[in-house]
Amino acid sequence: MNKMTTKNVDVFYGKNHAIKDVSIDILDKTVTAFIGPSGCGKSTFLRCLNRMNDTISICRITGDLLMDGEDIYAKSVDPVQLRARVGMVFQKPNPFPKSIYDNVAYGPKIHGLVDSKSDLDEVVEKSLKRAAIWGEVKDRLNESGTSLSGGQQQRLCIARAIATAPEVLLMDEPASALDPIATAQIEELIDELRHSYSVVIVTHSMQQAARVSQKTAFFHMGDMVEYGDTSAIFTNPVDQRTQDYITGRFG
Amino acid sequence: MSGFVLVLIFLVAVGFFFLSRQKALLASDGVLASLHSRPDYHGLYSFLLSMLSGLVTFIICTILALNPLLSLLIAVIAGLVSGLNITANTRARNKSEKIVTGILFGCAGVAVLTTIGIVLSLVFETFNFFDSIGWRVDKFLFGPRWSPLSGLQDGVIDPDRVGIMPLLLGTAMITGIAMLIATPIGLFAAIYLSEFASLRLRGWIKPMMEVLAGIPTVVYGFFAAITVAPLLRETGGLFGVNVASESALAAGIVIGIMIIPSISSLADDVINSVPQSLRDGSYALGATQAETVRQVVLPAALPGIFSALLLGVSRAVGETMVVVMAAGQGANLTINPLEAVTTVTVQIVMLITGDTDASTAAGPAFSLAFTLFCLTLFLNILAMRFVRKYREVYE
Numbered sequence: 350m351n352k353m354t355t356k357n358v359d360v361f362y363g364k365n366h367a368i369k370d371v372s373i374d375i376l377d378k379t380v381t382a383f384i385g386p387s388g389c390g391k392s393t394f395l396r397c398l399n400r401m402n403d404t405i406s407i408c409r410i411t412g413d414l415l416m417d418g419e420d421i422y423a424k425s426v427d428p429v430q431l432r433a434r435v436g437m438v439f440q441k442p443n444p445f446p447k448s449i450y451d452n453v454a455y456g457p458k459i460h461g462l463v464d465s466k467s468d469l470d471e472v473v474e475k476s477l478k479r480a481a482i483w484g485e486v487k488d489r490l491n492e493s494g495t496s497l498s499g500g501q502q503q504r505l506c507i508a509r510a511i512a513t514a515p516e517v518l519l520m521d522e523p524a525s526a527l528d529p530i531a532t533a534q535i536e537e538l539i540d541e542l543r544h545s546y547s548v549v550i551v552t553h554s555m556q557q558a559a560r561v562s563q564k565t566a567f568f569h570m571g572d573m574v575e576y577g578d579t580s581a582i583f584t585n586p587v588d589q590r591t592q593d594y595i596t597g598r599f600g
Numbered sequence: 601m602s603g604f605v606l607v608l609i610f611l612v613a614v615g616f617f618f619l620s621r622q623k624a625l626l627a628s629d630g631v632l633a634s635l636h637s638r639p640d641y642h643g644l645y646s647f648l649l650s651m652l653s654g655l656v657t658f659i660i661c662t663i664l665a666l667n668p669l670l671s672l673l674i675a676v677i678a679g680l681v682s683g684l685n686i687t688a689n690t691r692a693r694n695k696s697e698k699i700v701t702g703i704l705f706g707c708a709g710v711a712v713l714t715t716i717g718i719v720l721s722l723v724f725e726t727f728n729f730f731d732s733i734g735w736r737v738d739k740f741l742f743g744p745r746w747s748p749l750s751g752l753q754d755g756v757i758d759p760d761r762v763g764i765m766p767l768l769l770g771t772a773m774i775t776g777i778a779m780l781i782a783t784p785i786g787l788f789a790a791i792y793l794s795e796f797a798s799l800r801l802r803g804w805i806k807p808m809m810e811v812l813a814g815i816p817t818v819v820y821g822f823f824a825a826i827t828v829a830p831l832l833r834e835t836g837g838l839f840g841v842n843v844a845s846e847s848a849l850a851a852g853i854v855i856g857i858m859i860i861p862s863i864s865s866l867a868d869d870v871i872n873s874v875p876q877s878l879r880d881g882s883y884a885l886g887a888t889q890a891e892t893v894r895q896v897v898l899p900a901a902l903p904g905i906f907s908a909l910l911l912g913v914s915r916a917v918g919e920t921m922v923v924v925m926a927a928g929q930g931a932n933l934t935i936n937p938l939e940a941v942t943t944v945t946v947q948i949v950m951l952i953t954g955d956t957d958a959s960t961a962a963g964p965a966f967s968l969a970f971t972l973f974c975l976t977l978f979l980n981i982l983a984m985r986f987v988r989k990y991r992e993v994y995e
Contacts, residue, residue: 431699433886443877449896455895456885506881513885 352517352547353398358403358412360393367393370412371573373566375517380539380548382558382579385568386594390557391551396521398549399435400428416517424450433460436515440522442502443492444509449486452494452505453477457514464540470511480508482485500531507538511546518542524557536561555595559583567591602658605668606680609654609675612854613647623686637693645692648699650679706786722973725966732963733759740764740967744932745945748964749956762964764971766931770848770941774923775916777852777937778859783914785856786863788907793864794871795893806868813861819919824926826856836938844928846940851927854897854921859912867913870904910983914976920945946971 353375360368367504368390369534375381375398380395383391393402400421402408414421421431432557433456463469471489477483482504486497494505503523520539524532539561542548552558558565559579566576567590575582575591586592621643627852628635635642654675686692732739736759743763748760789809795801829850836843843849874897882892898905920943928940929950950966952958 362722395846399884401880404880405884422615429886429888431886432884436882439880441877445878445879445881447897450915455882459885459891459895460888509885576960 350377354415356413361409363407367571369571373576375547375549376491377547380543380562381562381564382562383551383566385569386556389568390571391568394519395551396523398519399432399437403428404599433513436505436510437516437519438510438523441526442506444502444505446495448491449494450490453512457553460513476508476512480504480513481534500527503527517547522551534569602668605672608672612675613651616650616683617643617647620686627686627688635688636691639884641696644688645696646682647775648696649682649946650675653678656991690693724972726970729963733757740836744933766933767944769949770811771917771943773848773937774852774943778856778916781853781856782863786860787867789864790867790871794868809861809865818853821922821925822860824850824922828854829926843938844940846928847938848927848941849937851923854922855916859915866908867905871900874900903990907987918945920949922958930945944968
């Protein structure tokens with residue numbers, strides 16, 4: 350089932366044509382990977398899906414981006430509300446300078462998702478458990494989120510993102526700053542999150558894309574070259590550029 | 601004569617730079633790589649050695665009233681010795697780097713030594729003053745009456761007339777009024793500039809603020825005395841409130857306005873240095889800009905904002921000119937901001953510029969300065985502890 354649909358999307362940064370005519374269907378309860386060489390536009394495109402590019406004044410977007418059939422760039426849509434439904438995890442862990450508890454409680458609080466302290470406690474615990482970090486932090490929820498290690502910080506950021514109960518989770522190279530052990534934990538987590546959310550992940554690691562995703566889109570120079578089942582893309586790519594990229598001949 | 605000798609020493613040292621450089625080139629037999637140090641370092645070493653030994657002997661000669669030409673001789677000898685010793689293996693680079701490090705250390709030392717010297721002289725003079733009032737420090741700190749030089753006979757100071765309570769209260773009141781004005785306006789201006797203003801507007805406002813910060817305080821003092829004080833008096837008159845023509849309120853308001861630019865400029869820098877990734881993280885959770893500023897950006901910037909405010913406090917505490925002009929010189933013990941008050945710094949000025957014998961006036965003046973120094977030091981230490989406790993380190 351389609352969760353998000355884009356049709357003929359173009360993105361311009363000033364005069365730079367960053368995304369060229371991209372149409373893609375993002376499925377519900379599926380992990381979709383965006384791969385491609387640096388500067389190919391995959392992160393830019395990801396940031397269109399929750400309108401994070403709105404904060405960049407020179408950025409201009411044309412085309413249709415739909416979520417559950419509704420245009421997310423329509424005048425009636427408030428980007429603030431959209432972002433509550435489409436969560437995002439960034440490349441570098443960015444915990445707020447607050448306690449671990451308050452980091453996770455931030456989203457539920459500002460959206461009024463809980464009525465009482467005990468409900469909030471429950472949401473925080475559940476989110477931290479789902480992000481596979483509860484065991485490590487349950488005794489020090491009042492310590493600052495920045496005191497954690499890099500891998501823990503990133504899992505905290507994931508917990509923070511899922512605490513607002515989004516429908517889609519965007520992840521921009523979530524494991525690129527992490528060591529292999531933390532990466533493995535994050536990947537396991539992504540696989541587990543798939544049961545409830547539609548996950549879109551940008552990654553530089555093709556092994557990672559192959560391991561965690563069911564669908565893969567290959568971007569090159571602002572074009573989406575190829576999109577299909579991950580197994581098909583990696584074993585039997587149609588386009589020569591995809592073939593060259595996944596076999597390591599460029600990029 | 602002396603200046604001429606100094607120029608000569610410098611020229612000699614420069615001459616040795618080129619001589620030693622040439623000698624090093626010759627010592628290399630045309631293979632530059634065979635030298636331990638590059639020729640320029642050999643030159644630099646001779647230059648430094650000649651220059652420094654010349655300068656040091658010049659100073660000694662001046663103190664001992666010897667002929668300054670002696671120092672020129674020493675400079676030549678030092679240059680010659682260093683030049684004659686040059687071989688391909690001479691470690692001229694290491695040696696000259698050591699000397700340069702030493703010079704840098706010396707410059708850093710000047711600041712430290714000056715501070716120590718000032719503090720020592722303050723302590724010493726304060727000690728003498730306390731001695732002269734029979735160690736009635738309690739009367740000095742808590743006494744309600746300040747007129748140290750009135751009715752003074754034989755230079756003996758009456759401990760009952762040196763109570764600094766009115767001055768401390770005046771300083772605290774004016775600083776308080778100033779901060780009440782400067783804190784909200786300065787902070788809100790900084791928040792607007794860094795988070796909400798368009799780049800174009802920011803490009804206009806920020807330089808204007810910096811111009812405002814560069815206006816000499818005497819201009820503000822003038823403004824306070826000529827415009828603000830009469831305005832307050834008339835406004836007070838309308839409501840039947842008696843406002844003195846020189847009042848703590850007038851001085852406080854003007855000082856507050858004066859320190860707005862420094863607070864907002866500094867706070868703006870601090871808020872700007874909060875990483876964009878934190879803002880993005882908050883937006884991505886569906887937070888509005890206001891929520892992001894209030895709950896993420898400001899807490900992250902808090903230690904820096906605190907130091908910006910503290911800078912404002914120290915400027916307000918140390919401000920003299922505005923207070924002299926707008927708040928008066930009479931030491932009234934009052935907590936009514938509509939009356940004339942005076943501050944610690946103003947009284948120092950009055951003591952030193954007054955026509956009393958300097959040796960008599962210096963005692964109370966130095967003691968006041970020492971008290972002020974202790975107060976600001978205490979404030980600074982408190983602030984540093986606070987900042988260290990809450991500082992977050994971002995990559």
